[in-house]
Amino acid sequence: MSPVDHFSSGLVTPVAAYVISSVGSMLGLLLTSRARVVGGRAGAFWLVGAAFAIGGTGIWTMHFIAMLGFSVPGMTIRYDVPLTVASALIAVVVVGVGLFLTSYGGDRLASLLGGGLLTGAGVASMHYLGMAAMNMSAHVSYDPAIVSVSVLIAVAAATVALWFTVRVSGALKIGxxxxxxxxxxxxxxxxxxxxxxxxxxxxxxxxxxxQAVDFLLPLIVGTSVITVGLLLAALLSPSEKELRNEAAYRERLRAHDEGAPEVDLFGTPRR
Known part of the structure; x- marks a missing residue:
């Protein structure tokens, strides 16, 4: 059995992976807070963006950056491209499903727990599919007990994350x-x-x-384009406070119109 080094680049990869994960999560929470306010089709648009931010940047990109620090001394590691791409798609899709299930499930606990279970299992599947995409001249095995713990962590983390998406608002809380x-x-x-x-x-x-470096440039470019695009969309749109004020103003106008007496052409109330 060969020794495995998860930190062959020192603290560079774990720190970079954590920063990327936090940035993607923060952007996703910002977008879900917009989705809660606007609702409807516009809300669905923000949720799709949040799925790319959390699933694509916060989870999958973090996973791949962390994998750049993985090595087995004296062994060549290559990556299966289709499996790697599939793992990225799974991350975005399962997060999106969890977001929609939780957001449109109201305050029901079953929606939150079901979304957390589905998303957590999907994220764990993405992780182990990404690991299965590694090709090397060796047999790879896993400790079932530790795998089970990692899946439980994934489900718990997904459930908490989904709870954040329906509850947290404001810059400090989101951060x-x-x-x-x-x-x-x-x-x-x-x-x-x-x-x-x-x-x-x-x-x-x-x-x-x-090779891992073959993914590096497309990864950086793709992540940067998506993240910057979503961030610009959030910054250029009305803020959450402005959206809430506008919604409250429209509600007051609707209530006023419903309660106003019918008038004639000269503005005199009809009897």
Whole structure:
């Protein structure tokens, strides 16, 4: 069995992964707070953006950056491109499903727990699919007990994250919640990685796939474009406070119109 190094680049990869996870989570919480206020189709648009922010940036990009620090001394590691792409899609889809289920489920506890279970299981699947995308001249095995713990962490983290999306608003609260979500996502990742054991094959074996650095430039460009685009959309749209004030103003106008007496052409109330 070969030793596994999860921090071959020192603290660079775990710190960068945590920062990315927190930024994606913060942006996602900002977008879900907008979705709660506007509702309807506009709210669905913000939820889709939040799924990309949390699932794509906060979870999958964090996972891949952390994987850049993974190595097995003396062994070449390559990545299966289709499986890696599939893991990214899973992260976005399961987070999106959880957000919609929780957001449109009202205050029902069943919606929150069901969304947390579904999203957490999906995130865990994404994580282990991303690990399965690694090709190396070795047999990879996992400790079932530690895998179970990582799945429980994923479900708990997803449930808390979804609760944040329907409850948290305001810059300070969103920032604090994002830092907590970053810890939870990173904790799940490194717990899952700790469950891995690697036994080298005897003799030379060709290792197919792409190098980690081949993903690096597309990853940075894609993440930057999506994150900046969503951030600009949030910054250029009315703030949550402005949206709430506008909604309250429209409600007052509607109530006034419903209670106003019918008048004739000269503004005289009809009897």
């Amino acid at each position: 604090a919640a994002a830092l907590v979500m970053g810890v939870a996502v990173a904790g799940m990742h490194y717990t899952g990685m700790y469950s891995m054991s690697v036994t080298p094959h005897h003799g030379p074996v060709a290792v197919p796939g792409a």
